[in-house]
Amino acid sequence: MIRTEKPLMELIKEHLKGDLQDLPVFNTVAVKLQQMLAHRDFRMDAVIEMISEDQSLASQVLKVANSSYYAGLSSIATIKDAIVRLGAQEVANMVMLASQYELYRSENEYLNDSMQKLWLHSLACATGAKWLAKKTGYVNLVSESFMGGLLHDIGQLALLKVLDDINRKGESKAAFSDTLISEILDRMHEDVGYQLMKSWSLPEAYCSIAINHHKEDFDGNDILLVIVRLSDKACKKIGKSLHPDFSISLVSSPEAQYLGIKEMALAELEITVEDAGDLQI
Numbered sequence: 662m663i664r665t666e667k668p669l670m671e672l673i674k675e676h677l678k679g680d681l682q683d684l685p686v687f688n689t690v691a692v693k694l695q696q697m698l699a700h701r702d703f704r705m706d707a708v709i710e711m712i713s714e715d716q717s718l719a720s721q722v723l724k725v726a727n728s729s730y731y732a733g734l735s736s737i738a739t740i741k742d743a744i745v746r747l748g749a750q751e752v753a754n755m756v757m758l759a760s761q762y763e764l765y766r767s768e769n770e771y772l773n774d775s776m777q778k779l780w781l782h783s784l785a786c787a788t789g790a791k792w793l794a795k796k797t798g799y800v801n802l803v804s805e806s807f808m809g810g811l812l813h814d815i816g817q818l819a820l821l822k823v824l825d826d827i828n829r830k831g832e833s834k835a836a837f838s839d840t841l842i843s844e845i846l847d848r849m850h851e852d853v854g855y856q857l858m859k860s861w862s863l864p865e866a867y868c869s870i871a872i873n874h875h876k877e878d879f880d881g882n883d884i885l886l887v888i889v890r891l892s893d894k895a896c897k898k899i900g901k902s903l904h905p906d907f908s909i910s911l912v913s914s915p916e917a918q919y920l921g922i923k924e925m926a927l928a929e930l931e932i933t934v935e936d937a938g939d940l941q942i
Contacts, residue, residue, distance in 0.1 A: 669827070669835045673845065676823040677853065681860040686819050688760030690715050692861050694753040695808070699864045705741075708749050712740050712756060721759035722752065730940050750804040757808065758787075762940055764818065767825045771837040775846075776821055778903050779814060781939060785901045787811035788937035789892030789930055796929070797920045802885055809870045809889045812863075816854025816871060817846045817903070843904065851875060881919040891916035895930045901937075 667675075690711055697703045697711075712719050719740055726737040726747070737743045743752045765780035767773040790810035794803045824842070827833050835841065854871035870889050873879050881887060891914065896902050898909040911917055911927045922930075 667833070669833050669841075670845075672827050672832055673820065673823050673849070676826060677819075677856075681819070681857050684819050684822055684857065686764060686815060686822055686857065687861060688718065688756070690718055691753075691757040691760045692863065694756055695863060698750055698753050703749065705744055705749060708744060708752070709740050712752070718756065718760060721762075722755050725755045725759045725940065726752075728940065730938075748804075754804055754807055754811075757811065758784075758940065761811065764822075767821070767828075769825060769828050769837060771839065771842060772821055772825050772828065775839075775842050775903060776818070779817055779821070782896055782902045783811050783814055784940060785896050785934040785937040786813060786889065786892045789895050789934040790889050792933045793888045793892055793920070793922075793930060796926055797888070797922055799884055799888070802888065805866060805885055806888045806892075809867055809885055810892050812854075812858075812867055813870050813874045813889050813893060814850065814854065815857055816850035816852070819853050819857050820846055820850055846903065881915065884920075887916050887919045891920065891922075892930070892934065895927070895934050899931050899935050901934055 694708065694711060697708070712722060722740065722743065723737060725731070726743045737746060740752070743755070747755075761783075762780070765776040767776055787807045787810035790806040791803055794800065794806040799806070821842070824837065824845070828837070851872050851874070855868055858868040858871050866883075866885050869883060870886050873883075873886055874890055874893055879886060879890070891911070893902075894909050894911060894914060894916065897904065897906045898911060899905075900907065911930070912924045917927060
């Protein structure tokens with residue numbers, strides 16, 4: 662009997678059935694920390710204990726704390742030092758940052774190239790969103806803006822991981838190309854990102870960003886979403902994206918109008934995301 666190969670889209674949907682927590686896109690400790698801090702009734706000792714139980718992750722977090730990305734800080738030797746100096750939410754963001762850094766890799770040339778571009782975009786978007794929150798006076802949203810920017814395209818990473826798994830198992834003979842990968846990501850990543858966030862019980866604000874960061878109709882009162890959308894557009898405008906769009910006008914965007922941010926500040930935003938280099942740890 663001749664065995665017919667399943668279409669690639671069908672294979673992808675099969676891989677996405679069931680428990681999305683099986684997809685290698687999150688570190689369990691990183692997610693648990695975000696869940697813990699969302700309730701605001703955490704103990705610092707519990708945060709330290711959770712991070713320290715994974716010695717490899719703890720080591721990576723300290724490298725992030727002492728990296729050029731956090732330039733200007735004096736040496737931080739322990740997780741407790743980091744929390745005292747930076748606060749629990751900032752350290753939880755470091756945990757997510759350090760754990761995510763390791764995931765954007767593949768042995769397949771096309772997939773690895775897409776993952777690396779996606780990592781640079783996500784990091785730049787996070788950096789820009791954090792800057793925007795400060796610049797527009799939403800200092801209470803600085804940490805959440807960074808995390809929202811870092812994770813807004815998590816659905817794209819999930820789909821790239823699915824394609825990587827399909828490729829490694831030889832389930833499809835489809836030749837990966839930039840065009841094919843872009844088509845799959847464009848079509849599916851928002852919904853996949855939303856379902857993934859939900860399956861991990863991440864805060865609703867991040868779920869909303871995952872599903873709404875490209876929609877034409879969006880809630881302008883959701884300031885966190887607006888901040889991430891504007892940072893995402895800045896990344897695309899300067900070419901730091903899987904899908905650059907150099908024609909974007911930030912000053913005429915609805916996001917800029919909602920935030921009341923002017924042309925000079927938007928030029929600063931472009932410089933901020935342009936200067937957001939790779940994280941070296």
